[in-house]
Amino acid sequence: MSKTLQAIRGMNDILPAQTPAWRYLESTFATLLDGYGYSEIRLPIVEYTELFARGIGEGTDVVDKEMYTFLDRNEESLTLRPEGTAGCVRAVLEHGLNGAGQVQKLWYTGPMFRYEKPQKGRYRQFHQIGVEVFNLNGPDIDAELIALTARLWQQLGLRDAVTLQLNSLGSSEARGRYREALVDYLQARFEQLDEDSQRRLDTNPLRILDSKNAQTQALLVDAPMLADYLDKESQAHFDGLRARLDALGIAYQINPKLVRGLDYYGRTVFEWVTDKLGAQGTVCAGGRYDGLVSQFGGKPTPAVGFAMGIERLVLLLETLELLPPQPQGQADLYFCTFGEPAELAALRLSETLREALPGTRLWLNNGAGSFKSQFKKADKSGARFALVLGEDELARGVVACKPLRGQGEQQTLALDDLAGQLAALLNEI
Structure with a gap:
């Protein structure tokens, strides 16, 4: 007998009973972004592999282990997008949207693909809403992005279910100095590191800071602190962001181990986390990536953005029973x-x-x-x-x-x- 056809593991159907919740979340977010002056951009789900290798960074888990990459009929290496920022930067450059210092405030939504271990709240095809801003370099735009996400939580009834965590990664030079100090410290304790951290020590040592291994975290208690290596400009930027969040009454926690998993981040990084979903605690994450546009061949362009997972947010709304009755699927x-x-x-x-x-x-x-x-x-x-x-x-x-x-x-x-x-x-x- 022929094998029963079914969806690929980690790639799920969203059934009619579930789509009203998705439409509610997506429409709430789209209306919110309209009010803040953001414009929608629609991006392809397939890009040249080089885009992600250069943008996300070789040596990251995403590029090394998680991308869906294949050769097309012209023997070109293509990849299903694992995240949205690199493609958005490519589009901005290709169409000249950042010319002459033009400010662009963009948002997008759609499926992303990563070969991860499927579990509740984590899938191999997942959906994100992303926001990217170009040509604004002050802490005021960082604060605006955080403020609009805080307003989204308020509108969804999630304000008390999420916590904001902040950190600053400083300039690339500051991170380089810190990286050397961290590698020296951990190299002397190499045998005590877990296997993943041993591998990352050569490729992406800052990711060791957010290791989930208890023994590795114990080693990091006395490790050098990134905050001690921040350059003056990055410290001033971070202080400016904190002052604006304080003025808005948005509570936050400083997390010195928050580094994000992608190479292009610098200065501000932030995450909104929840303790209502077990291990899958991050519902929104982002930060600054001022060097990415020039890394792709464009002129130096300040940039900042974030992404949030739709599946995880829907799961959080369902868990807390915060989804309002939806009229979709009923007749008049x-x-x-x-x-x-x-x-x-x-x-x-x-x-x-x-x-x-x-x-x-x-x-x-x-x-x-x-x-x-x-x-x-x-x-x-x-x-x-x-x-x-x-x-x-x-x-x-x-x-x-x-x-x-x-x-x-x-x-x-x-x-x-x-x-x-x-x-x-x-x-x-």
């Missing part, structure tokens, strides 16, 4: 028809009503059926009213309108003023 009107002439008339009437009553959810019965079966489907649809059209009603030029939610008696509505009468009924409280 359900049209029951009996006999082919009535079916044809109802088909025409339905389109006329949709044009006259925009936004009204009108469902037309499909597949015929008995009076009882059609009314059963009408009730299941959640509609407030069932419209009934049969041969008798058609001959008299009327439609029967039956309330389905205890809203009075059945009425007879004239076909020549059907839209107006239905509008009045639907607007009744």
Whole structure:
């Protein structure tokens, strides 16, 4: 027997029962970003592999172990995007969006792909909402990004469920000095490090700071601190950010071990974390990447951004029972028809009503059926009213309108003023 077809491990279907929650989150965020002056950009999910090797950094876990990379028919190495920032920077450069110091405030959403161990809240195809800002170098834009995420948590009811963590990675020169000191310290204790940290010591030693291994964390207690190596400009930037967050009343924790997993970050890094989802605690993360545009061949351009995982946020809203009742999937009107002439008339009437009553959810019965079966489907649809059209009603030029939610008696509505009468009924409280 042939194997039963099923989704690839870690790549999940989002079923109709789940999509209202996604639409709620996405629409809430899109409306919020519109209010802050951000514009949507839509990016391809496949890019040249070199983009991520140069942008994310060789030696990172993402590039070394997690990317979906393949050769196309022209023997070009392509990769399903593991994150959105590199592609957004490529688009900004390719289309000249950062020319002459133009400020760009952009956002995007869509699937990302990483070959990770699937678990609750972590998938191989996952979805992110990302925001990127170009050509603003002060701490005020860093504060704005954090402020708009804080407002999102307030609108979603999550304000008390998440905590903001902050750090500054300083300039590349400051990180270089710190990296040398950290490597010297850890090299002397190499045998006590866990296997992943031993590998990272040569490739990406700062990632050792957020190791989940308890023994490695114990070693780091006396390790050099990045804050002691910050350059004056980065310290001033960080102080400016903190002053603005204090002015806004946004609470935060300084986490000296917060380094992020991608090479392009510098200066500000931040994460919103929760303790409501077990191990998968980060729901939003980002920071500055002032050197990435020039790394891709463009002029030096300050840049900052963040990304949040939709799956994880939906899971958090579900866990805390914060999803409001969603109207999607319910009708306002359900049209029951009996006999082919009535079916044809109802088909025409339905389109006329949709044009006259925009936004009204009108469902037309499909597949015929008995009076009882059609009314059963009408009730299941959640509609407030069932419209009934049969041969008798058609001959008299009327439609029967039956309330389905205890809203009075059945009425007879004239076909020549059907839209107006239905509008009045639907607007009744």
